[in-house]
Amino acid sequence: MVSTRQRTRSSNARRLAGVAALLAAGFLAGCQSSGGPSVISLDPAQGSSQNIDSLSQVIERNPNDASSYNVRGMAYGQAGDYRKAMDDFNRATQLDPKFYEAYANRALIERQRGDQRSALGDYNQALQINPQYADAYIGRGNLFREAGQPDDALSDYNRAIALNTTNPRARYNRGLIYQQRGQHAKAIEDFSAAISLSPRATQPYNGRGLSYLATKDDENALADFNTAIELDRQNPVSWTNQGLVYEDEGMLAKARRSYAYATNLDPNYRPAKEGLARVGNAT
Numbered sequence: 001m002v003s004t005r006q007r008t009r010s011s012n013a014r015r016l017a018g019v020a021a022l023l024a025a026g027f028l029a030g031c032q033s034s035g036g037p038s039v040i041s042l043d044p045a046q047g048s049s050q051n052i053d054s055l056s057q058v059i060e061r062n063p064n065d066a067s068s069y070n071v072r073g074m075a076y077g078q079a080g081d082y083r084k085a086m087d088d089f090n091r092a093t094q095l096d097p098k099f100y101e102a103y104a105n106r107a108l109i110e111r112q113r114g115d116q117r118s119a120l121g122d123y124n125q126a127l128q129i130n131p132q133y134a135d136a137y138i139g140r141g142n143l144f145r146e147a148g149q150p151d152d153a154l155s156d157y158n159r160a161i162a163l164n165t166t167n168p169r170a171r172y173n174r175g176l177i178y179q180q181r182g183q184h185a186k187a188i189e190d191f192s193a194a195i196s197l198s199p200r201a202t203q204p205y206n207g208r209g210l211s212y213l214a215t216k217d218d219e220n221a222l223a224d225f226n227t228a229i230e231l232d233r234q235n236p237v238s239w240t241n242q243g244l245v246y247e248d249e250g251m252l253a254k255a256r257r258s259y260a261y262a263t264n265l266d267p268n269y270r271p272a273k274e275g276l277a278r279v280g281n282a283t
Helices: 004-025 049-061 066-079 083-095 099-114 116-130 135-146 150-162 167-179 183-198 200-215 218-231 237-247 252-265 270-278
Strands: none
Touching: 049 066, 049 183, 066 099, 083 099, 099 116, 099 135, 116 135, 135 150, 135 167, 150 237, 167 183, 167 200, 183 200, 200 218, 200 237, 218 237, 237 252, 237 270, 252 270
């Protein structure tokens, strides 16, 4: 007969395995929009037809202004019209072959469309023109990280940070690499820096919370996950992470509610489904 203590140890072992799998598989990064130099974020205000019409009028008045095409290209990207965004970035680079921001912006669209080779080429071109352009290092680092080249990614993030960038994603993404390598003290430091630069972004709180959890600091982990939930109650990642802490503390009814809420938000989010299966019908 299996004792209660044995069942608890078995449950904790599965929970810890779940945390390790969550970190190793990159669920934290993969299930949240990172925006900025990582992907084009949809923005109804910037991508509105009214804003695009206004930018088009500017281009009509000055059809040889590369910067106007670059700005409208970003608006098209935020509207989700990637074909027109590409057309505008192509035109911007034709008018000004040294327009490094346009190359980096075009790389965002290419990455969004799954053309990683072209995206890498455009990041390289942007950095050849301006080796001090931190956002291109961050974007290229993201490509390397997702391609399974963490050393190259780390080098790019280090370069961006050395340039004193105020972009929080440099610290956040470097923290992800440290986290996946089990270097949680360094990860926590980077996530904390990202939070100081962007205190209303949920990703760094979730990242730091997972590193706290991996180092048995449940109190700080729960505080970070609760903050992430306060900032965005529709994010299944935060609710799942909260459930991990409750499960670790033996509060299985609370863990079940957190996992259940996460699966209601996203029925296909595997870590939440696995957590719900672990705690069973706890009440």
